[in-house]
Amino acid sequence: MTNTSAADVPFSQAETRPWADLQAQQLHELRRQLAYLQAHSPFYQRKLGAARIGADDVRSLDDLRAIPFTTKQELRDSLKAAPLLGEHQAAEWADVVQVQASSGTTGSPAYIGLTRQDCENWAEMTARGLYASGIRRGDRVLHGFSMSKGFVGGIPIWQGIERIGAVDIPIGADGGVDRLLIAARDARPRCIVGTPNFLLYLATVARDLAGCAATDLGVQRLIVGGEPGGGIPAIREGLQSHWGATCCEVMGGTDLGCVYWAEAPDQRGMYFVAPEFILAELIDPASGEPIPWKEGATGELVYSSLQRQASPVLRFRSGDHVTVTAMGGPGGRTTPAIRCFGRTDDMLIVRGVNLFPSAVQDVVSSMKPLVGGVMRVLADFEGHTTQQNLKLLVERAPGAAPHNDAATAAQVETRVRNALAVKAEVTMVRHGFFDAPGAQKVALTLRKAPDLTR
Amino acid sequence: MTNTSAADVPFSQAETRPWADLQAQQLHELRRQLAYLQAHSPFYQRKLGAARIGADDVRSLDDLRAIPFTTKQELRDSLKAAPLLGEHQAAEWADVVQVQASSGTTGSPAYIGLTRQDCENWAEMTARGLYASGIRRGDRVLHGFSMSKGFVGGIPIWQGIERIGAVDIPIGADGGVDRLLIAARDARPRCIVGTPNFLLYLATVARDLAGCAATDLGVQRLIVGGEPGGGIPAIREGLQSHWGATCCEVMGGTDLGCVYWAEAPDQRGMYFVAPEFILAELIDPASGEPIPWKEGATGELVYSSLQRQASPVLRFRSGDHVTVTAMGGPGGRTTPAIRCFGRTDDMLIVRGVNLFPSAVQDVVSSMKPLVGGVMRVLADFEGHTTQQNLKLLVERAPGAAPHNDAATAAQVETRVRNALAVKAEVTMVRHGFFDAPGAQKVALTLRKAPDLTR
Incomplete structure (x- = not known):
């Protein structure tokens, strides 16, 4: 017997394992990933060599701090030196089965590769996140993120929805406002995914383009990400009142996965859903010193991939500045929840x-x-x-x-x-x-x- | 021993079975599909009932002509009467795992649904077509069709490329000319898929946007479809000279699949690659009478799905007017090849x-x-x-x-x-x-x- 409703139970048991167990698994995976990088990634061979640190030197997660950060500029340089996937590519091209791209800052987009196993892991993480936010097997989900440009809002979100057993209606933000609203009217999706400002805009033109108010379209969940907004109270309230639906925020990024933080309908912040795939650290952005995970703590997120084959990163400085809003949550969740309040690039x-x-x-x-x-x-x-x-x-x-x-x-x-x-x-x-x-x-x-x- | 080069061997043995064997299989599948429609599709229950014909009455493929055509207008009416998938929907919503949309004429797009098995069959057909046109395992393929709007040029083409074991670079025509050309420069794809006029345009702006001529990008195959052009000699020659690549045309449509006709590098026309999934008839567009398949024959294509679960159609008048350019071809192909010279809607x-x-x-x-x-x-x-x-x-x-x-x-x-x-x-x-x-x-x-x- 449990006092948790079925609706709260996470997609995977990994999200409910005792934190200490998860950390032990993270250490195990980290050591394996380090050994893999030493064997396969020219970029990390160089970087770990210069720091005189290897898999054998990491005996606890605390030892991680001896490993130098990887910055966005380093990845850009690496990509430029060895197109398409950079010098940090660690799998043979023959094993790469999928390529995605991020918007990049200026000029060339940043590309990442995935092996078959990487794809599996991405789909698992994304499914956990979208499930946490309320997408369920059999749901029709209107796709309001961009489907094109190689963005993770396209194919990888599709793959996560498919993993849940829900049905993606793949119109895309680039499919146009008219077509999205007509699809919403025809398909009556239970869920919509998209950027918060765009979904808010969609609601304001619904009556003109679909012939009825957004509140009459029967949508129950708005799952938003890709830009600030879902975490901005005034925008979230606007979204919820315009659609008559619950808004949950998700967060991820091209470098580590698609979605790995996701808000549940308790709306206390975005829970971490990928503990065995990604090691997330909180650091002081000025000093670079680690900050312990606890409610109310504030810092920048630093990520290490734990099982990545094609495009791994180690202590990657995300530039995302967050506040920890909870440690664990409904349905037995044991992972931290956060709210992102800004990015270094925007500050x-x-x-x-x-x-x-x-x-x-x-x-x-x-x-x-x-x-x-x-x-x-x-x-x-x-x-x-x-x-x-x-x-x-x-x-x-x-x-x-x-x-x-x-x-x-x-x-x-x-x-x-x-x-x-x-x-x-x-x-x-x-x-x-x-x-x-x-x-x-x-x-x-x-x-x-x-x-x-x- | 065979005198066919490995490059010519089709993706599936189904493409090389003796035509008589294929027809026997088609008859078997057709009878099964008819029984399925009688059991599951209100639309076809009505239509077959009115024609007083059922699965048991079809003892040879010739008996098919007793079944009335399905017109585009009937499908539009059916979709309108029962959104999202129409009265011809024949699988439970719980079993639908994918939805795609066609551009429709005016107003609402036309939606189709796929079950898990339908998806498998689509991916198989699309893979056969793209493989015939030259995409091979390990190839990088630049995606130049639209990724959005639910079009089959998006996700279903992606799924076919994945099935071959090639890597899609999912930029999409909606990702923009700049981004496509930058991706071509960075990824150096062996193949590009897209509409012929758009790929021709891409080549003309390559020097401005990617800093080199299209011929310097190393592309070897242009796989074009979605509109006339690949079959228009002047446009095909323009494409080939601008890119320094071989152009192969593919054809399909949302109603039956994504790609089911595809040209091989022999460039004699598009071979039929889906004989066990789709029954293709040639008819006189004026009288509706069947025309036998033989080289030089001209008529309108009429399609019946043979294994479709979610959105089946029977004797669907495609409006595609074609000439048969070959019966069988390299690598032991036994199926007809065609060139499409126009559509009823355009005539x-x-x-x-x-x-x-x-x-x-x-x-x-x-x-x-x-x-x-x-x-x-x-x-x-x-x-x-x-x-x-x-x-x-x-x-x-x-x-x-x-x-x-x-x-x-x-x-x-x-x-x-x-x-x-x-x-x-x-x-x-x-x-x-x-x-x-x-x-x-x-x-x-x-x-x-x-x-x-x-």
């Missing part, structure tokens, strides 16, 4: 204050209906640090008159200062000024001022 | 002459460099029949001066009259006037005159 230091655009978005979204809810940070300076005030472009409420701009802007500035301890300079722009969200992630930061007369 | 009757826009395209393309090679038929009348002359918009050659338009137009008119027995009225438009091909099929017919001043 600005405004007059000495660390600031994530997602935090600003949260403040502005919560001020609806005084404003439209959409904003952009205008970071018209080199790098991430400025001594200027924070420049914000904020969308007017629908139908709001420009002569109220000064008063509205002043209110936004006050709220931002109170919430984030930053002085903002707000410029109001017309409702609908910013492009509607689509197949691309929403960039909350602009590097150049847009043409405000357009 | 125009111009002053009593049947005319497919693809034939006009062939004439105009072959006149390069006098013209740019792109053209559109302007069918600014109701329906498909007109007593007017054929109106054509023809793109000028790059850099051609407008004052030569009259002379060029006259030459095109002469060539069209000689080749197609139709009097044309040609309007020249600037080079690049028509949109570059992208994720959508190229429509060779316009229903309204475009703004020629744009």
Whole structure:
């Protein structure tokens, strides 16, 4: 007998094993992965050699800290030196069966490879995550992430849905808003997956394009990821009220897998679902020192693949800044849960204050209906640090008159200062000024001022 | 010992069985499918009941002609009456594991469902087709069809490539020309799949976007389908010279599978690769009477699914008009090969002459460099029949001066009259006037005159 409802039971027993057991398994897998890298990856042979550390030197998970970090720049250099999969490729091409790509920063996308076993492990992780968020066998799932460009929101999400035994309706964000809404009307999916801003936008145009309100489409679960938003309370509440559905956030990335953190309907944060495939550390982003997992702890996530064959990474600095929201949870879960509040790439230091655009978005979204809810940070300076005030472009409420701009802007500035301890300079722009969200992630930061007369 | 090179051997022995054996198997499968439909499909229960015919009445493949055709309009009505999969759905939703969509004509897309076994059969057919066209285990294949909208060019093509043991680079036409060319440069794929006009366009912008000519990218096979073009000699030759690769055409459709006709590098036409999954008949499109399979025969293709569980069709009028180009071929192939010269939906009757826009395209393309090679038929009348002359918009050659338009137009008119027995009225438009091909099929017919001043 158990006092857990069937709905709470995780997809895999791995998610409920005692934490100490999981750590023992992680150590075992880590040592095996290190030996594998020493044998197969030129990149890690070099890196481990320079640090004079090998599989035999790692006797506890604490010993991991002696291994140098892998940075995004190192991976970019590695990919550039040896296209397609980089010098960290550790499986023969003959064994690679799948290739995915990440958006990359500028120029070339970053590619990763998967062997047959890597694919199996990815599908397992993704299925656990999507299951935690509420997708069940037999469900029809409308695919609202981009299907193309090699993004993990495409084929790997499809594979996770298939692993659960649910049915993907593979329209994709790139299939267009009209077609997605028509498919929602025709297929009446129980679940939709997609980026939060795009799904919010879909709801606002549902009546025009599908002939009924989003709340009438019968959707019960919105599973969102790929950009901040699912973790921003005002956006989550907007999603839930527009769709009449529960919103759960998932997180992953191309380097380690597709989905490996996923929120359950308890909405306490995203649980780690891949303990035997990925070792996740929390570190102080400034010192690089490890931070113990416990509720309330804050730090940057660092990942090591534990069973990866084609494109392994070791102590990879993800740039994701998170807060631990729970240790274990319903259904016997033993793994930590987190909320991601920003990424290193997005972080600005405004007059000495660390600031994530997602935090600003949260403040502005919560001020609806005084404003439209959409904003952009205008970071018209080199790098991430400025001594200027924070420049914000904020969308007017629908139908709001420009002569109220000064008063509205002043209110936004006050709220931002109170919430984030930053002085903002707000410029109001017309409702609908910013492009509607689509197949691309929403960039909350602009590097150049847009043409405000357009 | 065999005098066939290993490269010619088909993917499956089913493609080389004696035709009589295949027909015996088809009869067996057909009777089983009919019994299945009588038991499970309300749509076909009604249709077979009205025709007073059942599985027991079909004792030879000739008896098939007693079964009424299924038209596209019937399927549209069926889908409308019972979304998502229509009244012809014959498997329980619990057994449906995959859904795909076709572009439909206007309004709602047409959805089809697949059970686990249907998926297996689709992957097998698609693998046979892509293998015939030259994709081999270990090949890297750049995915240039659309990945989204539920189209069979997305996930089902991926599944066929996976079945061969080749690696799909899942960028997709909707991933954008830049990204496709950068992936081609980085991944150096041996094969590319996509629509012919789009792959031709990709080649023309390769130098600008990937920094080298398409011929320098090392591609050996172009596998094209989804629209006419691969079968149009001028376009095929353009593709082959621009890429320095062999072009093979494939054909299929959402209703029966993904790919079930595929050209081998002998380039004699597309061989049928799915004899135990699909029964293909040739009929006279006017009388509906069967036409025997033999080289040189011409008719419309009619399909019956033989093993389909979720979305079966029986004597489905495809609207594809084909010529039989071979009966059997290299590597012991026993099945017919065809070339598709047009679709019922596209056919125009111009002053009593049947005319497919693809034939006009062939004439105009072959006149390069006098013209740019792109053209559109302007069918600014109701329906498909007109007593007017054929109106054509023809793109000028790059850099051609407008004052030569009259002379060029006259030459095109002469060539069209000689080749197609139709009097044309040609309007020249600037080079690049028509949109570059992208994720959508190229429509060779316009229903309204475009703004020629744009």
